[in-house]
Amino acid sequence: MKMGLFVGLVTLDFIYLAEHLPGSNQKIVAADATIAAGGPATNAAVAFAYWDNSATLIGVVGCHPMTQLIRSDLAECGVNLVDWDGNRPEPPSVSSIIVTQTTGERAVVSVNATQVQIEGNRFSPHILQDIDIVLIDGHQMAIGREIAKAARSRNIPVAIDGGSWKPGFDTVLPYTNYAICSANFQPPGCANREEVFAYLQSFDIPHIAITRGERSILFYTEGERGEIEVPQIEAIDTLGAGDIFHGAFCYFILSQSFADALESSARVASRSCQFFGTRKWRIY
Secondary structure, three states, X not given: OOEEEEEOOOEEEXXXXXXXXXXXXXXXXXXXXXXEEEOHHHHHHHHHHXXXXXXXXXXXXXXXXXXXHHHHHHHHOOEEEEEOOOOOXXXXXXXXXXXXXXXXXXXXXXXXHHHOOOOXXXXXHHHHOOOOEEEXXXXXXXXXXXXXXXXXXXXXXXXXXXXXXXXXXXXXXXXOOEEEEEOOOOOOOOOOHHHHHHHHHOOOOOEEEEEEOOEEEEXXXXXXXXXXXXXXXXXXXXXOHHHHHHHHHHHHOOOOOHHHHHHHHHHHHHHHOXXXXXXXXXXX
16 A cells, blocks of 8 residues: 655535536536535545555645535545644635536636645644655645655655646745646746746756646656657546546556556546546446
């Protein structure tokens, strides 16, 4: 059993499957609906735990009655939640998501973690005890930076979920082993993929990948460039696919090469797109 530490956003997701997005002042009836804990680090932790690993998630949830839905979902998925503001009375961060039935594409309205930041001075070394890998999604940058720094000093690999650029990522990148970014990841001054690769390489990150949805994954590993084709599937729901990719990657990279781990993770993420919601792929 491997032990992973996941740092970042924890939300409560209300997910609807509909024929189309509603127009202005329009009501529509969903074909299906589900509720689950969400957020990049959260879904990654769920994916990592799928292989009977130990997944610990650090974030802010609080004690509002709605948080019980988050806690019960994570417990069912085998994820250990470390809530760093358990007495917070306000509602948790919430996302409302509509998945278009015909394409699998999703539209998201959410409140992220900007109002519930964990201060970096709350870091304690015991957090990293027995940890095999760390993933940081950038939504809790201050504590993420301290954890990444300490992990690097202990030779614990650090991966980042670069779904999009977030202020402060430049303070985490110096301690990063694996930068797994989406095509939407645009650091300051970068206008194309080559500039993104060059920017990340300037931090001496040995392993970099850019995922592009159903298109091939571009990667750089210790001076070599490559490309990996992803499975072509008929997507039902693309929600959380990138998060699941990152959680799977954290599992596979502990026993596979960088390229092989990317390929294995792409298969898992593609499989998740064939089910509605972010949990059914784990069951069927």
